[in-house]
Amino acid sequence: SQTIHQWPATLVQPVGSPLSLECTVEGTSNPNLYWYRQAAGRGLQLLFYSVGIGQISSEVPQNLSASRPQDRQFILSSKKLLLSDSGFYLCAWEKLLGAFFGQGTRLTVV
Amino acid sequence: AQSVTQPDIHITVSEGASLELRCNYSYGATPYLFWYVQSPGQGLQLLLKYFSGDTLVQGIKGFEAEFKRSQSSFNLRKPSVHWSDAAEYFCAVGARSSASKIIFGSGTRLSIRP
Numbered sequence: 001s002q003t004i005h006q007w008p009a010t011l012v013q014p015v016g017s018p019l020s021l022e023c024t025v026e027g028t029s030n031p032n033l034y035w036y037r038q039a040a041g042r043g044l045q046l047l048f049y050s051v052g053i054g055q056i057s058s059e060v061p062q063n064l065s066a067s068r069p070q071d072r073q074f075i076l077s078s079k080k081l082l083l084s085d086s087g088f089y090l091c092a093w094e095k096l097l098g099a100f101f102g103q104g105t106r107l108t109v110v
Numbered sequence: 111a112q113s114v115t116q117p118d119i120h121i122t123v124s125e126g127a128s129l130e131l132r133c134n135y136s137y138g139a140t141p142y143l144f145w146y147v148q149s150p151g152q153g154l155q156l157l158l159k160y161f162s163g164d165t166l167v168q169g170i171k172g173f174e175a176e177f178k179r180s181q182s183s184f185n186l187r188k189p190s191v192h193w194s195d196a197a198e199y200f201c202a203v204g205a206r207s208s209a210s211k212i213i214f215g216s217g218t219r220l221s222i223r224p
Binding site for chain 2 (some may be wrong): 006032034036044045046048049050057069088090092094097098100101102103104
């Protein structure tokens with residue numbers, strides 16, 4: 001069966017520090033991968049979308065970047081965090097069956 | 111443009127009452143449709159999905175949804191809600207293509223009145 005791992009679960013980082021959130025999927029190949037952000041009390045904002053290794057679509061201009069170095073690995077990064085980067089970050093995989101989500105990372109930038 | 115609209119930001123219903131959460135979509139082709147539920151601080155869990163066939167689909171936790179092509183709607187229903195159903199609910203739409211992304215609505219927060 002397919003599983004998705006996302007870590008860390010919580011993270012507190014100072015403004016200006018770098019960020020790396022990792023997401024890996026098991027049990028499937030060539031999935032579509034997503035990074036979403038959910039601000040407090042808000043819906044899901046699609047940040048990045050990938051249909052294959054090295055193929056990244058950015059949905060909104062921002063301080064973040066994403067990479068897909070391997071088929072089942074999706075990384076969300078920032079060189080310098082801003083206060084506005086705080087939020088709940090969700091990774092998901094999808095392959096015509098619906099999207100399946102990780103448990104999320106609560107990022108607080110202080 | 112593809113979009114999903116959940117017109118109700120927040121709904122409160124009494125425990126034991128029936129529930130209907132609205133979802134309307136705009137999509138160029140026949141879509142795949144989904145409902146997800148998110149408990150506080152958690153990821154999203156798939157409740158049910160519609161691909162083709164019977165337009166009334168059954169999901170987990172006693173939920174069902176009906177696809178109405180003429181109304182471009184995919185409303186979620188439950189005959190009798192439980193306090194544990196309090197959560198955020200998201201409608202989503204996708205295309206029948208591996209290269210297309212799933213689009214989510216803005217969510218409806220459901221509160222249950224004791």
